[in-house]
Structure formats: C-alpha cells, structure tokens
Amino acid sequence: MELEKFELGATPLKDSAIKEGKVLTVAKKPNLKYAWDNGPAIGRYLAELKEGRIIARKCNKCRRIMIPPRMFCELCWRPTDEWVYVEDTGTVNTFSICYVNWDASRIKKGEKPHLPAVIEIDGASPGMGILHVLGEVEPEKIKIGMKVRAVWKKPEEREGSITDILYFKPVRG
Amino acid sequence: MAYQRVAIVGAGITKFVRRAQETGKELAAQASKMALESCGMTMDDIESVSLGTAPDAFDGVHMKGEYLSDGSGGWRKPYMRQFVGGGTGVFAPIHGWYHVASGMFDTCLVVCSEKMSSCHPHPQGAFKTIFDHTTEQPLNPTLIWIFALEMNRFMQTYGITKEEIALVSVKNKKNAMDHPAAQLPMEITVEDVMNSETLAWPVNRLDISPASDGAAAIVLASEHVAKRITDKPVWIDGVGWNLDTAYWATRDLYYPRYVEKAARMAYDMAGIKEPKREIEIAEPYDPFDYKELHHMEGLLLADRGEAVQMLLDGKTQRDGDRPMCPSGGALGVGNPISATGLMKIIEIFLQLRGEAGKRQVPGNPRCGLAQAWGDLMQVGTVVVMRR
Numbered sequence: 287m288e289l290e291k292f293e294l295g296a297t298p299l300k301d302s303a304i305k306e307g308k309v310l311t312v313a314k315k316p317n318l319k320y321a322w323d324n325g326p327a328i329g330r331y332l333a334e335l336k337e338g339r340i341i342a343r344k345c346n347k348c349r350r351i352m353i354p355p356r357m358f359c360e361l362c363w364r365p366t367d368e369w370v371y372v373e374d375t376g377t378v379n380t381f382s383i384c385y386v387n388w389d390a391s392r393i394k395k396g397e398k399p400h401l402p403a404v405i406e407i408d409g410a411s412p413g414m415g416i417l418h419v420l421g422e423v424e425p426e427k428i429k430i431g432m433k434v435r436a437v438w439k440k441p442e443e444r445e446g447s448i449t450d451i452l453y454f455k456p457v458r459g
Numbered sequence: 460m461a462y463q464r465v466a467i468v469g470a471g472i473t474k475f476v477r478r479a480q481e482t483g484k485e486l487a488a489q490a491s492k493m494a495l496e497s498c499g500m501t502m503d504d505i506e507s508v509s510l511g512t513a514p515d516a517f518d519g520v521h522m523k524g525e526y527l528s529d530g531s532g533g534w535r536k537p538y539m540r541q542f543v544g545g546g547t548g549v550f551a552p553i554h555g556w557y558h559v560a561s562g563m564f565d566t567c568l569v570v571c572s573e574k575m576s577s578c579h580p581h582p583q584g585a586f587k588t589i590f591d592h593t594t595e596q597p598l599n600p601t602l603i604w605i606f607a608l609e610m611n612r613f614m615q616t617y618g619i620t621k622e623e624i625a626l627v628s629v630k631n632k633k634n635a636m637d638h639p640a641a642q643l644p645m646e647i648t649v650e651d652v653m654n655s656e657t658l659a660w661p662v663n664r665l666d667i668s669p670a671s672d673g674a675a676a677i678v679l680a681s682e683h684v685a686k687r688i689t690d691k692p693v694w695i696d697g698v699g700w701n702l703d704t705a706y707w708a709t710r711d712l713y714y715p716r717y718v719e720k721a722a723r724m725a726y727d728m729a730g731i732k733e734p735k736r737e738i739e740i741a742e743p744y745d746p747f748d749y750k751e752l753h754h755m756e757g758l759l760l761a762d763r764g765e766a767v768q769m770l771l772d773g774k775t776q777r778d779g780d781r782p783m784c785p786s787g788g789a790l791g792v793g794n795p796i797s798a799t800g801l802m803k804i805i806e807i808f809l810q811l812r813g814e815a816g817k818r819q820v821p822g823n824p825r826c827g828l829a830q831a832w833g834d835l836m837q838v839g840t841v842v843v844m845r846r
C-alpha cells in the first residue's frame with residue numbers, strides 16, 4: 287500500500303466557516319471546583335512554609351532527603367522515616383524565560399516574562415529540586431548553577447501555600 | 460517467553476489538520492476503514508480493538524474511550540482504551556500486540572484518534588492539571604515550561620546551541636512535504652526558526668509541533684493469519700515501555716532514563732545487541748525539535764551528547780546513514796497526540812515494505828523503530844519492527 291493511492295479523510299475547517307455560521311458549534315464551559323486534600327507530607331510542607339521554613343522527608347534506607355516531602359520513598363517503596371528541615375537557598379538546575387500564560391495566551395505588553403526554574407534545595411539530596419520562579423534578576427543574567435535564596439511573603443500574609451515563597455532571587459557576593 | 464508472532468498487515472490515516480470538520484468518532488472510522496481496506500479485511504475479521512486517545516480534557520468528554528468506541532469498530536468486541544499522554548500512540552499498539560501475542564486473539568485493530576481543536580482558547584490549557592495541584596499549579600505553569608526547562612538543561616549539559624537544534628525542525632518540516640497527511644510541511648531555514656516568536660526561551664514557535672486533529676489505525680494479525688493476508692507482513696519483534704517518577708523536578712532532565720529502559724526492554728525482546736548498528740531507521744518522538752536528539756540518546760541510537768553531531772553530519776537526513784523521522788514527524792506531519800505515535804509506526808511499516816513513495820529511504824532497511832513519549836516527562840514507549 288502507499289498512502290498516496292488513498293483518499294485521506296479529515297476535512298480542514300477554516301475559522302471563517304465557523305464565524306459565518308456555515309459550521310455550527312456548541313460551546314460549553316464546565317464550572318467545576320476542586321478542594322484538594324494534601325495528606326500528612328504535603329500538609330506539613332505547607333504548614334512549615336507558613337512559618338517561613340522548608341521541610342523535607344528522609345528515607346533511612348537510600349538516605350535520600352526528599353523534597354517535596356513524601357510519606358513513602360518511591361525508590362525503596364517503603365515508608366520514609368523522619369522530618370528534616372532544609373535551607374531556603376539553592377541552585378538553579380534549569381530555567382526558562384516565558385512569554386505565554388497557562389492557556390497559551392501571550393503575557394501583556396510591558397509585563398515582565400515569567401521565570402520558571404527548577405531549584406535544587408540546599409540540605410536536600412543532590413538533584414532534589416522543586417519547581418518555582420525567579421525574581422529580582424534580569425532574565426539575561428540568569429545562569430544554570432546560580433545560587434539563589436527564597437524571598438518570603440510577610441508572615442501575616444502567608445497562607446500555607448507554595449506561593450508563600452514569592453520567588454527565589456540571586457544570592458549576591 | 461512463548462507468544463505468537465505478531466505482524467502489522469494494514470494501515471490507515473487521515474490528514475492531520477488544525478481543525479477538522481469531522482468528530483473524533485468520524486476520524487477514527489475514516490482511519491479504521493482505510494486500514495481494513497488496505498489489507499482486504501472487514502470489521503468482521505477483527506477480534507479485538509485497542510484504542511488510544513489522549514486527555515479527556517481535550518474533548519470535554521469524560522469516558523472518551525467509550526465515546527470513540529463506535530467509530531473505532533469496538534461495538535460488541537473486546538475493546539480497551541490506552542492512555543499515557545503523548546506516549547499513547549505507541550502504547551496502544553503495544554497493547555494490541557499482546558492481545559495477539561498472548562494467543563487470546565488472532566487479529567486486533569489498533570486505532571488512535573485525537574481531536575484537540577474542541578478545547579478553547581487553546582488545548583494547551585488542558586495540560587495545566589498535569590502539574591501537581593498543590594505544589595506546582597499555584598505557580599501558574601504552562602505546558603511549555605517543562606519543555607523549555609528540559610531543553611535548557613539538555614543544551615547546557617552538552618554545550619548545544621539553539622541554532623543546532625533548529626536543524627531538526629528544518630529537516631522534519633521539509634520531510635513532511637512528501638507526506639500526504641501533513642499539516643505543516645514547509646521549507647524553512649534555521650534563521651526562520653530563530654526569528655520565530657520566543658514563547659518560553661529557549662523554545663521558539665517553530666521549535667514546536669502544532670496542535671492537530673487526526674486519526675491513524677493499523678491491523679495486527681498473528682503469524683498464520685498474517686501470511687494469508689499479505690506477502691509483506693512487518694513483524695513487531697520488540698515492545699517496551701517504562702514510567703519514571705512524577706516528581707519530575709527531582710531527576711536530571713538532560714537524559715530520559717525511562718526511554719532507555721523502554722528501549723532496552725524492546726531490544727532484549729527483539730534480540731538487538733547493537734542498536735546503533737541494527738536499527739537502520741527510526742521515528743523518535745519529536746513534539747519539540749530538541750526531543751528528537753534527546754530521544755535518539757535515550758534509545759541508544761547515539762551516544763550521550765552525540766546525537767547533535769549525527770544531525771550536523773547529515774546522518775539523520777532521509778538519505779543519510781541513519782534516517783530519523785523520515786515521515787516529517789510531529790513537527791511536520793502534525794501532532795494529534797495519540798495519532799502521532801501511530802503515524803510513526805505506520806511510517807516504519809511503509810518504509811520497511813518499500814512503500815513510502817517519495818519519502819522512501821534508500822538501502823532497503825530491514826529493521827526500524829518507532830517511539831513516543833509523554834505524561835509529565837516520564838513515559839517512554841518503544842516498538843521495534845522487522846520485515
């Protein structure tokens with residue numbers, strides 16, 4: 287068989303066909319809301335963030351100190367053993383300079399690009415990173431390997447969320 | 460392991476388009492009908508159906524497997540839906556393979572259908588919920604973040620430039636000019652890629668495959684049935700799949716270890732000792748241009764950090780020593796998630812049969828591979844085929 291010998295299906299639609307009402311569509315916006323329970327590991331993680339601290343869990347078999355904390359070690363497939371406070375500093379493992387929003391729309395004119403990064407947290411096992419964003423830095427000055435520190439919300443504004451850390455900024459000097 | 464040998468005996472595909480008039484069911488039916496006709500079979504000959512389709516959120520239809528079953532010939536048949544994100548298109552044929560390999564059935568129709576255009580304003584929005592709801596979603600991530608973060612890590616680890624990576628996009632979009640189903644065939648330059656809009660540095664618009672509607676289907680048969688149907692069966696000699704941790708930020712993104720594990724599983728089954736020498740042609744998953752290189756390394760088709768040199772040397776061109784994505788890949792043919800992986804299987808099927816038309820690679824390859832990838836940068840799915 288050769289694809290070229292067949293009449294292939296799928297009829298491309300033009301935007302104009304929809305705008306002019308030549309093709310009828312039905313639009314629907316589902317309005318669901320979720321409230322996610324966090325379990326003991328992430329629950330404690332959030333409670334500690336509210337206090338301005340980052341906490342991890344240690345597995346005494348593989349000796350990894352894991353962040354985000356988890357009640358089971360996915361490598362050893364056994365319960366983790368203890369809570370360990372880690373630093374609020376770390377190293378940029380990788381980053382991006384992003385000009386689009388979550389729904390692929392573009393950021394507003396004049397809005398600063400979003401600066402997502404994977405940050406390896408000091409005190410956790412090597413390679414243990416979390417997703418967060420960078421701030422107080424010119425995008426072109428960001429480097430992989432850069433040392434960074436968490437910038438926290440004011441204590442009275444914290445609510446027990448990953449966003450209690452506003453962003454990570456470069457450690458100077 | 461004792462199992463029936465399984466062959467691909469027929470294939471069908473729709474055009475890949477930005478927005479199709481047809482529903483997902485209708486696309487599935489078009490691809491399935493073509494697959495059956497291509498090998499002179501009818502739905503009555505089909506004993507089981509394996510369907511692949513990606514997130515229900517694209518369609519806003521829950522139980523999408525059941526919804527698509529009518530168009531896929533699943534009516535009153537043993538029917539099963541597979542879903543591992545972008546890895547689905549090679550995962551569905553793996554399931555089809557063991558339906559037949561197990562001896563349970565002698566035939567299986569594998570169908571992958573995707574309609575991304577129903578989701579507004581952009582299907583990318585549906586991906587927000589792949590991120591952890593508590594530790595990541597409050598940061599407002601977009602899907603492109605993970606690709607940008609991975610691409611940057613890959614570039615940094617080996618000192619690879621954006622210009623070098625852009626050559627993958629140039630190659631694949633050009634290859635797609637010879638594919639009758641292609642959505643984005645074009646002749647572009649590295650400069651065009653570099654000058655296209657920066658979405659999430661280092662990712663530009665022309666580094667990315669498009670959102671698409673489309674479907675693909677193949678017919679699988681056991682050895683004794685396959686030999687009655689065709690004198691050119693293409694055998695599935697190895698299958699592999701593997702899943703890494705969902706704590707994606709805690710593993711180094713420069714290398715897809717789970718793809719290697721999937722590949723080794725497939726190579727062991729197929730008796731392949733030296734993949735670089737034995738796999739003559741491949742369709743690694745290329746939703747973004749750097750992914751082709753990343754996956755060549757995970758598949759052990761290039762040494763770590765060396766895939767880019769094969770690209771620069773022209774070895775991965777269609778007339779090169781090791782053609783990669785001769786179809787045009789997701790970058791050129793289009794990326795209706797699940798259907799893309801199956802399109803890649805179909806391309807290797809046609810190439811091994813010498814029926815790829817203008818896309819035919821020289822040298823009568825005997826052994827090829829198709830791979831897909833997905834979920835939260837964590838799944839690899841691999842099929843090894845021989846004629």
Ligand SMILES: [Zn+2]
Nearest residue numbers: 345348359362
């Ligand atoms: Zn452990």
